[in-house]
Amino acid sequence: MVFSRPSGNRTRVAAKDVARLAGVSTATVSRALNSPEQVDPDTLRRVRDAMSKLRYVPHGVARSLRSRRSKMVGAIVPSFDYALYARTTSALQQRLSEHGYSVVLAEHHYELLDELQVTRQLIELGVDAFVFVGVDHDPRLFSLLEDYGRPYVLTWGVDPMRLHPSVGFDNRAATYQLARHLIGLGHRRFGMISADPTGNDRARERGAGVRAALADAGLRLEDSHVQYARISLPSAQQAMERMLALSQRPTAVLATNDVLAVGSMLACRKAGVRIPEDISITGVDNTDLGATQTPGLTSVRTPIIEIGRAAADQLIDRMEGRAFSAIQSLPFELVFRGSIGPGPAASTGKPSAPAKPARKSAAVVRPPATRAKAG
């Protein structure tokens, strides 16, 4: 086999090799790379020829050490198993890469202490900026960032105290509107499937939105009607099985995201509970997973891609010393599909909330579906 070379034999082509071949100093090679406009066109050509002849690749590490900028941005996300963070990161990566920045990836699996740990690791690597998911973090994370003194931005939520730059949307409003709509459809007995809200402000805020809407309508969410699950199909399915086993089974279940909602749908199918005739289900995030179910999952289109782009734009502006808007709350919109239907109170003629007409079922095909702007 040829895979034997002990990794790193060949002496690398350095700026001084290029300099020698082009008959200039290393300083000029550096200028040719970083500020070509200050180099005599003729010299520039010679240097560039030498570079391509030698297949010179600059040594970014040395550059970073000297210039104190690494051109790397750290992205710290809870997990890539939930596809959304992958898509946001993808958008982030794309935008940053257009400006010559690379993305260093880290996951913390919903452990705030692991987050602290990987952040320290990224600081060691010398990243120029950070992107975090969520607004809930260990206080030590913020003091670490404070010490390091480089830009960071929180995403997927908006810092209620406006202390930290953040790019997200109003998670609470999203589920509030969903719950309100279900109340309008005549539902009175609700259930919720939620991710563990500890250190997870998305879950917490989405739960709060549901509770607020119910409270505003004089309804309550029983503790027994809140089931927690990990963000995975099997775990959500189990949670919904517990819900279905309750004596006072809910007629509408709000899940705090699409994975939990689809897991719930699986439980219903298995138990022979019809959607939406027996039970209405909603998610959040408007994933393909939910949209392609039969019936399609009613959800909230959250600004997945936009968050990544806006976070990248903000950091680029900051790293290059430009003005930037620190707090951005992006719009979302409800997407109605067949997974919800009228509740038992619908026919009794006492709608205790402004009842939008119920979009009954039908739209199983995805993109064009009934939408209600919001945000």
Place this chain on the structure above:
Amino acid sequence: MVFSRPSGNRTRVAAKDVARLAGVSTATVSRALNSPEQVDPDTLRRVRDAMSKLRYVPHGVARSLRSRRSKMVGAIVPSFDYALYARTTSALQQRLSEHGYSVVLAEHHYELLDELQVTRQLIELGVDAFVFVGVDHDPRLFSLLEDYGRPYVLTWGVDPMRLHPSVGFDNRAATYQLARHLIGLGHRRFGMISADPTGNDRARERGAGVRAALADAGLRLEDSHVQYARISLPSAQQAMERMLALSQRPTAVLATNDVLAVGSMLACRKAGVRIPEDISITGVDNTDLGATQTPGLTSVRTPIIEIGRAAADQLIDRMEGRAFSAIQSLPFELVFRGSIGPGPAASTGKPSAPAKPARKSAAVVRPPATRAKAG
């Protein structure tokens, strides 16, 4: 607002600060970090105290420059929109991170030239190793890697020439077995929905598997019955619409991955074509997206996570100078669900291929489904 600090004021705590406080030299500080066993326990304690007192974070860039190892691994994937690569990368990241390595992420969106470009960028950053997706790459990529002289591994396929270290599975065999099974079910008229095979060996090999199985059974795949699509639901849906418009509509359609298959299912639903009564559909990759459809999508469980882990393990072994197995072909397995049924020849009593009994429909719930080991 407080977000004003021009990013990088505060002078960083360096090893010499720790050294001064602990009353040792910087060399000892370095040793305390990198080979504590060579440091007197008492000295070590003093150094560590000083470190935590000063909240010292080592300057990885300087370390990299000097030691010629950056502790970063570059992962170059086609796209994160197709969740699989995200999951493989996640597994990769997790395993590498356990050994102190970080992952730098790059996407090339199925453009081999962009891949070359981002690889150069990662070389500039000084990554210690690379992970690529697929075995098809620009020859210049390989000569660039050769020059750089650091380990890399190809994933999701196995290099047929065994020239490059690779960790994947037999893509051709996967679809071969699927097609053979459908033939056994009595299908004779086939269609295929494929990603553009240009520079995409997964698509190419999966297509070849279908053709080989048909050829072995004396059947042909008409050119008109092969429709290409981008790996996205809407694009696949359109491709399937074209397929359904054919005069000789196929009774079984193999898609080269689950996204394409589910897009095809959407087209069928929209057109009122029943699955599996009118048409059988299969995918590859066994995603949640496919598994949760109604009916569930028959697919191939590919070693998504295992690839990431094995690639990480190989690179770690190589970077640390240990023995490693360069070529690994991991097992896959067929997962039968309700999206396939008997073909027209099933009742005519002339099964031209070993007909496994047709698992009819039913299994809509995911994890436990009929499985056939393979690989």
Place this chain on the structure above:
DNA sequence: CTGTTAGCGCTTTCAT
């Protein structure tokens, strides 16, 4: 076990 010394490859003054 610990200190001294040199220098990784680049960018950045400061001259010219």
Place this chain on the structure above:
DNA sequence: ATGAAAGCGCTAACAG
């Protein structure tokens, strides 16, 4: 417009 020289913060020899 270009060159000379000085480090960025660390680790790797080499002494002791």
